[in-house]
Amino acid sequence: MNVFAVPGLPEVRPGDDLAALVEARADLRDDDVLLVASTVVSKAEGRRADLEEFPAGPRAKELAERLEAISGEQKDPRFAQAVLEESTEIIMEAPFLLTATKFGHVGVNAGIDRSNVGDGGADLLLLPERPSESADRIRENLESDPAVVVTDTSGRPFRHGQRGVAIGWSGIPASRDWRGETDRDGHELEVTVEAVVDELAAAANLVTGEGDDGLPVAVVRDWEFGNHEGSDNLYRDVDGDFVRQALRGWEFARD
């Protein structure tokens, strides 16, 4: 399996054809996986926004005041309003906003980015509205037919640090299913579902970087999904997500 960043992508602007920008810089193959950072997908889709587009309602003011009291830093209630508008549920409101986005991803601040916005005066970069549809569109516009994964980076419980995750995918199932398969001693496997799109996103993040030389597009080549059942059910329902249930009932308190 080979993983490499696509070099030389220009600053992406609203309406840009990402497929064309990538194909001008990489010879893609039908069995590649193309991994595109959500930041450039959002930029191409015009998902930049200004704080003034989000006049804060009472709930946003309340959230911002609480975060301000906890952090001792000024918090803009318009940012909290933007998070509310991008979310279907606030899972945790302190010491930071953890929410479920409309498409199912759980992330801090609904994944709204205040860095990497680029020129143009916009303050915020929202996640793509429906990242799997974004992946479909990129794929349709390519001459070749690789799988396409839209990636983000995200923290997690129990472990420090962020790692790449998938938030949208096309031309590949999200997971491969080893259920009913056995190890070489004939024991049924305990690991049953492998979230391959997340593992591909993690691999891509190792080569794309974040900084000055940030390269937002990577290719995974010579990797095979293999002969397994696939599933697109990546985001847990609340019913089966005990952590989400526990966080709903939990209240942050400072010592």
Next chain:
Amino acid sequence: MNVFAVPGLPEVRPGDDLAALVEARADLRDDDVLLVASTVVSKAEGRRADLEEFPAGPRAKELAERLEAISGEQKDPRFAQAVLEESTEIIMEAPFLLTATKFGHVGVNAGIDRSNVGDGGADLLLLPERPSESADRIRENLESDPAVVVTDTSGRPFRHGQRGVAIGWSGIPASRDWRGETDRDGHELEVTVEAVVDELAAAANLVTGEGDDGLPVAVVRDWEFGNHEGSDNLYRDVDGDFVRQALRGWEFARD
């Protein structure tokens, strides 16, 4: 970056020299990262165990009874005893046991494996006692000097499916730190700490597989950590882990 599985590893037995087994099958380089599944590390370290080594105390019996009532399946209290003995904290006791291992990793059943145990009649495969020390030892026994990462697979909140994670590492920091670095527009980066050992483990898991043809060792070649600060602080303290705090106070209840 190139990722490949090391082929042809035999069934690993207690006392086997993993370094020699790997070097007989792969030309390792000093700038490689060698990823070794915890299953084979445990086997080499004699971490197979029999259920009868864990006579169940009252707490284990109580845990097993509760899990039995919830699942409708028979649960062996000796297994719960083994989980207790491998853990420093039971974070969640129903509908499954989520615990913190002695070395800091949070996982279901303290990472004890009942598949993949191989011949020899043992029922259980415990995780290595101190996986970063295991990684040190493998590295010391190699002729070459790659980084070594001991991997496992693990589920996670919010998202279905498992993915590769690191539980021990040597010759590489767990994370690279982008703090204070800026993107190409001069904005300070929001992503500050990248858990590279977990991303490397995820990449390895894409090529090693789980089943009949499971290949427990992989190599990542031509990848650079780059010019960043590093950190070995991968496991969160309870103080900064809000999910762990929330789960402690949460009680599973069936509808």
